[in-house]
Amino acid sequence: MSRRIVQVDAFTDRPFAGNPAAVCVLPEPVDPSWMQEVAAEMNLAETAFLVDEGDVFHLRWFTPTVEVDLCGHATIASAHVLWEDGHLSPGSIARFRTRSGLLTATREGSWITLDFPATPVERPVDPGPVARALGVPVEFAGATRFDVLAEVDSEAVLRSMAPDMTLLEAIPSRGVIVTARAGTEGFDFVSRFFGPRVGITEDPVTGSAHSALGPYWAGKLGRLEMVACQASRRGGVVRVRVEGDRVKIGGQAVTVLRGELLDGGVSA
Numbered sequence: 001m002s003r004r005i006v007q008v009d010a011f012t013d014r015p016f017a018g019n020p021a022a023v024c025v026l027p028e029p030v031d032p033s034w035m036q037e038v039a040a041e042m043n044l045a046e047t048a049f050l051v052d053e054g055d056v057f058h059l060r061w062f063t064p065t066v067e068v069d070l071c072g073h074a075t076i077a078s079a080h081v082l083w084e085d086g087h088l089s090p091g092s093i094a095r096f097r098t099r100s101g102l103l104t105a106t107r108e109g110s111w112i113t114l115d116f117p118a119t120p121v122e123r124p125v126d127p128g129p130v131a132r133a134l135g136v137p138v139e140f141a142g143a144t145r146f147d148v149l150a151e152v153d154s155e156a157v158l159r160s161m162a163p164d165m166t167l168l169e170a171i172p173s174r175g176v177i178v179t180a181r182a183g184t185e186g187f188d189f190v191s192r193f194f195g196p197r198v199g200i201t202e203d204p205v206t207g208s209a210h211s212a213l214g215p216y217w218a219g220k221l222g223r224l225e226m227v228a229c230q231a232s233r234r235g236g237v238v239r240v241r242v243e244g245d246r247v248k249i250g251g252q253a254v255t256v257l258r259g260e261l262l263d264g265g266v267s268a
Contacts, residue, residue, distance in 0.1 A: 011236030065199035113207010205236030
């Protein structure tokens with residue numbers, strides 16, 4: 001039995017930029033091992049699987065090596081596919097049941113806005129190992145629910161980094177978010193994200209990282225609405241709005257590929 005799979009570039013308005021994610025809407029639950037095999041075959045930062053449960057879609061995210069608890073760009077991609085392929089009416093809210101609770105997505109024009117839980121820095125950590133792994137001085141390092149967040153001196157420093165992935169993999173977190181105040185006009189802050197422990201060397205645009213970056217920069221800049229740039233090779237633009245213990249994360253999306261998986265998997 002075949003299953004449709006759609007590849008979407010998220011946090012961009014043009015193909016071959018932003019962060020690619022695969023999206024597979026399933027008619028029924030399937031064996032998680034099959035989902036992991038499909039994610040490894042797609043070899044993208046994330047592959048999303050959805051099952052319609054009536055008023056909500058059950059959403060799971062897989063990197064090529066592990067299932068993860070929260071992913072922004074694959075959620076943007078999922079909402080985009082649900083609206084574009086007629087699983088949801090254009091003006092409706094996309095509701096997702098996930099490992100991180102109920103998440104929603106809304107659409108206004110070409111922009112999709114996610115409602116995510118804030119994951120602020122919970123405690124400082126020793127910046128030494130992070131600085132050695134990144135190869136640049138670190139002004140601050142702290143642990144969030146998922147990652148280590150590190151601030152460096154400038155956008156120029158952030159863009160020039162060539163981290164040591166072996167040292168980064170030894171840091172006990174999902175990944176390392178590196179950020180700096182923006183030097184490019186039109187942006188408030190910039191970031192990069194490295195996740196070798198979960199099979200992602202450098203993620204092009206990491207929506208979930210902005211659940212931490214939003215509160216962090218809101219505190220430093222003194223405002224709740226910001227525009228961010230993730231300064232990977234592909235690059236991406238993220239709108240961020242902090243609302244108490246939630247963060248609204250906005251981005252655009254474009255479909256680049258449609259195909260069929262010829263093995264439909266094993267029903268759970």
